[in-house]
Amino acid sequence: MLAEQATALVNMEQLEKVYPNGTIAVRGVDLEAGAGEFICFVGPSGCGKSTIFKMIAGLEQPTGGQLEIFGNSPHEARKQNEIAFVFQEHTLLPWSTVEANVMLPLALRKVPKPERREAAHRALRLVGLSDYVKALPRELSGGMKMRVSIARALVSRPKLLLMDEPFGALDEITRQTLQQELLNIWRQEEGMTVLFITHNVFEAVYLSTRVVVMTPRPGKVSAVVDIPVPFPRDDTFRTSPEFGHYVGLVSQALKH
Amino acid sequence: MVIDKTELPALRYGNPDTKNKGRLRQAMPPAASVARKWGSKLLPPVAAFVIFIGGWELAGGLLGIPAYLLPKPSDIVRAAVENAGNLGVSVFTTLSEAIIGFLFSIVFGVLGAVLLASSKTVEKAVFPYAIVLQTIPIVAIAPIIVIWVGAGANAIVIISFLIGFFPMLSNTLIGLNSTDTNLKNLFFLYNASKFQTMWKLRLPAALPYIVAGLKISCTLAVIGAIVGEYIAGIGGGKGGLGYAITVAATRLQTPYLFACGLSASIMGIGFYLIVNYFSRAMLSSWHESEMRTR
């Protein structure tokens, strides 16, 4: 029990968020995320997935329950610069090059320029965009912009990576390529925990070590499905009976 | 991890000259067709101009309208040429006043907006006024300026500045407040300071709005300078176009009056075109500004 406490990166107890307009976004959420986990959140629109992420990131304050990140408050945790966020839209600075966009988190922390650049190039190598250092966002495709966003999130080597429907706007082929890349990166960056929101059950099962299934009105966790399939996973996993089994489990949990 | 490079847009990032690529991509049409295209585009307006001027000249001569009522184009040109020296001095005077006033309205407009936008409370209190302020008819309060700083160039520059200042201020302020929420959240998550958020996010994001403000202000600055000259006179210095126009009007030197008005129009249009050109250059480098400074 004690050992588990020590490794918990994110800890939610009876977490609740009621927006000022009275909307109960989430209520009574209990969840613990350990180091090195890959947890997907699935659930219909409006069940409070983004709200949970916003609270973790410190963009919204919980109205009830407990929320601890790295054993601290979200505010303290953010100051440690070990949380990174990838939004559904790529949110790149349109006037900045790919390199400058990726270096941004480090630039804001006033990390010396050579170090910054080195870290940016490393992150861009991870997402396969080394050739696009000097490109501007408008010159990239949607998938490439998303890669840049991911590189920017990785540049500070975060312990916790929050991804809110990052692949939602991409076509299926690009999506699968990026899923594979993300898994590779996650395994390379040892100990990094990824929390990932998706509407796509297949994506959730393919990526995660655990799938958190949420239901709306009020938003709550209705089931947590373990996916104890070893990594590396590849396309053969997508077509395996095992995969179908877990997809079935998650889909069933969603229907409740 | 394998990316099919053939699917990605062509690479040209080693090449600093990315600005012209749009133009380079098009094949150059043959010279003859270029000439024809320009001909068909230019000919109608030129023809209309010639017919209009010619008709005016003819009508003036045939109907015998006196020059002090409606001068013929040739009268206007003669008046301009005969007084070329004075006209040149007037244009130069007005232009310098307008430019100084315009520069002041840029500096104070942008600085003021940044200051206002830096504090949530101040911004909330002042923002509605800033929107309304840009519609103030500065001309109506111009005589007060003359009372305060005396007649002459100072008052004229201040009037020109004031008239261009409020559009600059409110445009910049609106731009600073229209930053994308996701980007703001991003800066928040990465613990950016207020100054960093302003300098690296809000100001660059406001650039299109600032440019829109520039275009409005530059036109107004010229109007402000001329109106300022109507109201504030010359105060011992050399008179600008506004002053020359009042003098010519009282002396019924109508051809020279027309020449002055024409010069003012050309000056205003020219000034606008120059500012427009710079604005465009700025906006196209907007995307690249980071690249340049690094």
Ligand SMILES: Nc1ncnc2c1ncn2[C@@H]1O[C@H](COP(=O)(O)OP(=O)(O)OP(=O)(O)O)[C@@H](O)[C@H]1O
């Ligand atoms: N700022 C806000 N003020 C009031 N209500 C809000 C606010 N943000 C979200 N909500 C409400 O809270 C509930 C949960 O929203 P949230 O964005 O967390 O859902 P979600 O699960 O991320 O949905 P989606 O899958 O569509 O992104 C919704 O009913 C939404 O209308």
Ligand SMILES: [Mg+2]
């Ligand atoms: Mg959401």
